[in-house]
Structure formats: structure tokens, C-alpha cells
Amino acid sequence: MISRLLLLVILAGAIWLIVRYRETLKRWYEKAVIFLKEVRVEIQKVVWPSKQEVYGATFVVLIAVVILTLAIGIEDRLLSAILDQILRLTTKSG
Incomplete structure (x- = not known):
């Protein structure tokens, strides 16, 4: 109801x-x-891009992603190593 x-x-x-x-x-x-x-x-x-243009642009983006990933990874390792050294020096003197 x-x-x-x-x-x-x-x-x-x-x-x-x-x-x-x-x-x-x-x-x-x-x-x-x-x-x-x-x-x-x-x-x-x-004006829509051709398949070849899409594949080419996709390839460029993938290469850029790989390069930037490697660059960030290397930078991270270097900065981590530098920070570890700084922390070791400060803990030894403190």
C-alpha cells in the first residue's frame, strides 16, 4: 500500500x-x-591520422616512456647512494 x-x-x-x-x-x-x-x-x-601515423606516434611515446623511466631510475639510484653516504657520515660523527 x-x-x-x-x-x-x-x-x-x-x-x-x-x-x-x-x-x-x-x-x-x-x-x-x-x-x-x-x-x-x-x-x-x-582530419584523422592514418594507421601508419598512429603507429609512429605510439612508437615515439613508448620510446620516450622507456627513456624517462630509465632516467628516473638512474637518478633515484644516484640520489639514494648520495643520501646513504650523507647519513653514514652524519651517524659516524654524531
């Missing part, structure tokens, strides 16, 4: 909102349709 009443109240509220804001919803819908049509036009203007 309560669930049917709740469903009825929700349904009545939804209908009231639609009736109350019908013009606003209509304007929003019209703007959305115009926007999507403009999106379609803009997408047709896009």
Missing part, C-alpha cells in the same frame, strides 16, 4: 515537473539537438 502510494506521488511529481517546465525542457531539447548537429559537422571536418 505504501509503496503504491509512494510510486503514485513520485509519478504525479514527475508529471507536474514536466507540465510546469515544458517550455524550458523544449528549449533545452532544441539547444541539445542544435549542439549535436554542430558536433557532427565539426567531426566531419577532422
Whole structure:
């Protein structure tokens, strides 16, 4: 009984909102349709890269990732070694 009443109240509220804001919803819908049509036009203007260009760019990115990973790893090892030496010197003198 309560669930049917709740469903009825929700349904009545939804209908009231639609009736109350019908013009606003209509304007929003019209703007959305115009926007999507403009999106379609803009997408047709896009020059998509060829498979070869995509593969080449992907290869460049992968090489850059490998190089940067190695550089960061080497830097981490060097800084860790330097910090270890500093800590050893300070613990010996302290």
C-alpha cells in the first residue's frame, strides 16, 4: 500500500515537473539537438591520422616512456647512494 502510494506521488511529481517546465525542457531539447548537429559537422571536418601515423606516434611515446623511466631510475639510484653516504657520515660523527 505504501509503496503504491509512494510510486503514485513520485509519478504525479514527475508529471507536474514536466507540465510546469515544458517550455524550458523544449528549449533545452532544441539547444541539445542544435549542439549535436554542430558536433557532427565539426567531426566531419577532422582530419584523422592514418594507421601508419598512429603507429609512429605510439612508437615515439613508448620510446620516450622507456627513456624517462630509465632516467628516473638512474637518478633515484644516484640520489639514494648520495643520501646513504650523507647519513653514514652524519651517524659516524654524531
